[in-house]
Amino acid sequence: MSLPQKTLAAQELYLKDSWLYRILPSVRHKPFAPVEQGALTHNWDEAEPEPNQGLHTLCGAGDARSRNGLAIHVYTCNTSMIDRCFNNSDGDFLIVPQLGVLLITTEFGKMMVEPNETCVVQQGMRFSVEVFGETRGYILEVFGAHFELPDLGPIGANGLANPRDFLVPTAWYEDRKVPSGYTVINKYQGKMFAAQQDFSPFNVVAWHGNYTPYKYNLTNFMVINCVEFDHADPSIFTVLTAKSTRPGVAIADFVIFPPRWGVANNTFRPPYYHRNCMSEFMGLIKGHYEAKAEGFQPGGGSLHSIMTPHGPDADCFEKASQADLKPERVADGTMAFMFESSFSMAVTKWGLDTCKRLDKNYYKCWEPIKSHFNPNWKPSSK
Numbered sequence: 001m002s003l004p005q006k007t008l009a010a011q012e013l014y015l016k017d018s019w020l021y022r023i024l025p026s027v028r029h030k031p032f033a034p035v036e037q038g039a040l041t042h043n044w045d046e047a048e049p050e051p052n053q054g055l056h057t058l059c060g061a062g063d064a065r066s067r068n069g070l071a072i073h074v075y076t077c078n079t080s081m082i083d084r085c086f087n088n089s090d091g092d093f094l095i096v097p098q099l100g101v102l103l104i105t106t107e108f109g110k111m112m113v114e115p116n117e118t119c120v121v122q123q124g125m126r127f128s129v130e131v132f133g134e135t136r137g138y139i140l141e142v143f144g145a146h147f148e149l150p151d152l153g154p155i156g157a158n159g160l161a162n163p164r165d166f167l168v169p170t171a172w173y174e175d176r177k178v179p180s181g182y183t184v185i186n187k188y189q190g191k192m193f194a195a196q197q198d199f200s201p202f203n204v205v206a207w208h209g210n211y212t213p214y215k216y217n218l219t220n221f222m223v224i225n226c227v228e229f230d231h232a233d234p235s236i237f238t239v240l241t242a243k244s245t246r247p248g249v250a251i252a253d254f255v256i257f258p259p260r261w262g263v264a265n266n267t268f269r270p271p272y273y274h275r276n277c278m279s280e281f282m283g284l285i286k287g288h289y290e291a292k293a294e295g296f297q298p299g300g301g302s303l304h305s306i307m308t309p310h311g312p313d314a315d316c317f318e319k320a321s322q323a324d325l326k327p328e329r330v331a332d333g334t335m336a337f338m339f340e341s342s343f344s345m346a347v348t349k350w351g352l353d354t355c356k357r358l359d360k361n362y363y364k365c366w367e368p369i370k371s372h373f374n375p376n377w378k379p380s381s382k
């Protein structure tokens, strides 16, 4: 289905604001009452801190009240929202579908978002989701910051995610009474509430402004990478960043590992082994992640916590150590991504236990790694 869309490019203003012309004001509803919220939580103290590598699916840190932090959720869904919409009072959702298309009706219009695309629905925007079968994906939620394009620095004007490729819906409305009740779900300070009203909230006839939902197709990412030697940090693949108040430090970055050429000389080309000052939550939309060809499934997730060592599995290490370093395609047919955060994230009880998917044997992917140390090794001539 093709939906009318316009680009965000002309809206590069600093103040984020939109003005909506609607049939009835959104204030016309009954009071919010608490509702069952399943596995959604902002309680980072449910489980003991867990520095080990593992496959977790729900984690976060910080606080929606003090407006500083993040939460990582996964969703599974096979039923459309009917006469229900959702509104996140706590932060912005960056949604990464992995399976199934999402038709998202927002107060600003409709967006069709499919795997290999991402969309952002910002704080306070009401939306309702239609699905067409089994649907699964990841959500990065940030409290207290909005996503923006990273500063390009010496890259200059063009590159990475270009503003012209961010698509914004055009106004769509229905003048629909719902006498049986329309439910507005509100996530507020990490708790879920519901309020009833008797009309559709998607009654915005027209709007203008730059505080909008938007979507982006990951295939439009202009990849920049090492073309001579050494491994570039994955920050070079940043699609969007939610900056913290500390310069150069993000609450969260959304980083992708797109198909590209690998060309570096005298360089171990897969990710280096490292410990670092960030928490790295990785997900896989399709294909195989270059550092773990078999051990990481689409729809899965891994969390490498602050200062916990990690890197390619033994098989990848062995192959890349022997590889003939000619130009080669990397990650064709694949899209892995990372939600990277300067926060030290906690894993929830659901992620560690209830979901029953934690891979306790993950550390074994590194056990067969053998030393290739050769004090007489010389770089080959170029």
Ligand SMILES: O=C(O)Cc1cc(O)ccc1O
Residues within 6 Å of the ligand: 232, 233, 234, 270, 271, 272, 280, 291, 304, 310, 311, 338
């Ligand atoms: O850990 C990971 O797999 C992500 C990652 C990839 C890379 O190419 C360099 C550093 C890094 O953290």
Ligand SMILES: [Fe+2]
Residues within 6 Å of the ligand: 274, 280, 304, 310
């Ligand atoms: Fe890493």
